[in-house]
Amino acid sequence: MPDQPEHTATQTKLEQKINEFRQVFSQELSQRLIQLEGLWRIAQHTQVVANFKAFRFEVHSLKGSSAALNYIKLSELLGQIEQHVANCETHELDLSVMTPLIDLLIKKLMALSEQVPNPLLTVHQAITASSSPVSLTEINDETVNTNLKSHREISIAIVDEDNAVGSFLTKLLSTFGFVITHYSSVQQLKKGLESTSYRLVLLDLATPETDNTEVFNLAKTLTQYDTDVFILSSHDSFDARLFSVRAEVNDFLLKPVNITSLVSKIRKNFKIDLIRPYKILLLDDQAAVGVFYKTLLESQGIDVLVLTQANQIMTSLESFHPDIFLLDMHMPEINGFEVAKLIRQQAKYDYVPVIFLTADNDIMSKIAALEAGADDVIPKDTSPELILRQLDSRIQRSQQIRFAASRDSLTGVLNHGQIMEAASHAMRMASRHIKPIVVVMIDLDNFKKVNDTYGHIGGDKVLVSLGQLIQQSIRETDYVGRYGGEEFLVVFSDADSATIERKMNNILTAFQAINFTVNEFDFTCSFSAGLASSENYDKLSELIGAADAALYQAKGAGKKQIWVDSN
Known part of the structure; x- marks a missing residue:
């Protein structure tokens, strides 16, 4: 069995917790493989379809656990067995042909469990595989509070040479509780930035005949120092929008600015109306897998409800309102496709993403998942870092869509x-x-x-x-x-x-x-x-x-x- 990754001073509590899961898995693996071999002998001897299904389900269960914990070679061998035994269930192939293949693969599994090579992918490597920061990892109490700050705590600078327009915007936005400062030029703003910082700067773009290089250079500098920037322009042109994209500004608005739209965009920009912490409903018949993902996700400030039986979903949804559903694809009695269709029957979950976590990498299974109403399929051997990034992206997008669909277009409150x-x-x-x-x-x-x-x-x-x-x-x-x-x-x-x-x-x-x-x-x-x-x-x-x-x-x-x- 692969060695457990060595503990280092730099390991996080999450890494240590995942290592604990790997250690438990290692300790239980030999016994589980003995049980697996026993199920195969029963199926082989009786040649009853139900026994083949019981064996294949145990193979699939073990494959899911090994994939989630990044035991890649083990997962691959189990996947080969699962593929071969599926044919035995329907008697499409002669057992005399299939038996030696499965026997050989089971022997390889037994041999692998007795070896002690280094794991192909350690937990620390999985989490730090990308140099890009994971936004979910930043969801601590301070971040939650920041995202839910009231208008009064959002300071905004307006740069507009037209003092009448600048004063008008200042007065209107102040009405909504924002802290507003008006500057009549870029130079004035630069001087103001020497002593004051702003969370958002609204930069007026001069006429097309004017060289706006200074404005876009300032915008680029501000965004690099974590100050958000909106461009306000009286003229709509491809070049201006392209320059704003390259300056990495947060939004581009045409003047005259509709105050309702501007307030809405500011709220969206600062995620004032998004709900934190995120809530995830995870359905997996394997309790150990559920505990593993619950530990992984809760370490990032996510509220996770784990269910092991599909018939618990309807009752749970009365008090738990998830931002995303994570479903196991293959379960006894009911499969993930059926659960996804059941969820999609209810209009209130139209905009809530449904994602399958599966050890099945077959392309036809992925297509079937999408046809059942799922939004994505994530292999269980995906690194924790990538899982978090995918979930973060899906949740943020779905919350924005749900917010827009549920709100009165004028006032921004619920319709x-x-x-x-x-x-x-x-x-x-x-x-x-x-x-x-x-x-x-x-x-x-x-x-x-x-x-x-x-x-x-x-x-x-x-x-x-x-x-x-x-x-x-x-x-x-x-x-x-x-x-x-x-x-x-x-x-x-x-x-x-x-x-x-x-x-x-x-x-x-x-x-x-x-x-x-x-x-x-x-x-x-x-x-x-x-x-x-x-x-x-x-x-x-x-x-x-x-x-x-x-x-x-x-x-x-x-x-x-x-x-x-x-x-």
Whole structure:
């Protein structure tokens, strides 16, 4: 059996943990091979299809474990046996021809287990095989907190020679809580950078006739020092976009910039709306393999739920919402293809990646996996570093797609369908865990007058501001969505009415302090809200109805206030 990699001072806890798995595997291998040979003798003697299947499944199981732990030669021999015995199951080949081949391969397995060569790929080599950093390895508490920082902690510099435009953007973005500094030239920014750093710089691109070399050179320098850069340009051209790509800027926006789109892009850039830590549901009938991958992934700050039986999935999904499904391809009773199709039957998982982890490298199996609705197939002998990179890429992309599909296009909060689904789920969890939820129905005061006086531009500013203010004022476990028109629905999990009433009054005070400007006219807005608790209602429709009734009481009592359901 391959020697275990020597422990060094530089080994990480993850490497040491994987080495422990390898040691346990080594200790158990001889006994497992004896059992494997016994199963083969039974199948050979009885010539019953069920016995051939039992033998092949044990071969596949052992192949998966050896591949995951990077015992390459062992995995290859087991793969050859699996391929040969598959023909025995259907009696396509004469056993007299097949038996000597399988006997020879089993002898090679026994001989390999008694040898002590160095492993073909050590754990440390697997993790450090690439010089590129793995973004998942950086997901510690500090990174999680950084990615979830509020707007107020994101400092932005705007460079625009047009002071009117620069001041306008500064005022609008400040409304959303960003910390903004306006510079009228690149030279001013460079001087400012001597004493101040920014997380994002918005660089205005001059006319095509102007030499923008200095702007792109600055952009390149900023990106190299971990400052994100957006290019703002009044002219759209292939050359300008190409130069921005080569300068490695984060985005290219055309002026006049839509403030809603800009805020959305900033949120996306800083992953404000992405959920961390990542959640992965892993289904593998081999408990040891599940524990191995759980250890690997949790060492990178990922929340992992391991299941060994497919029939546990539906119940688990009621409380665990994965960002990705990792499925074993071959399991007894039910295969991974069937599980993938079962998952894809449910619309809410349309954008959640399904990935197979398998020791089967057959191209037809990979095609079958993709046809079943899977997004990718990862061999179990893939190095841990590459597995992490693939999962990180898939999860980030899927979260971005899910975010876009679930959001109201104007305000950025959940759309009607998604907020109702979130409320329904919260109601089920409240009933199961006996922890009440509070729903709040919010309606802008005199919104028709705002639209009539300041146009839809003014109305949109108000809607976006309220939506984003609520979004950054609630917990990760709470939800806010646009219920319809100028109405918003907020769902607070595990909450009491008195606490939420105080919170909503604070949000109302903050909202009334926002000064909106349209065509040099300034105005402010307010809202009314109704609040109800699930402690008094069994059905979601009744709960929302009670909050709606309380809202109209608030309107009738003079608006600009929060009204609590009296039931």
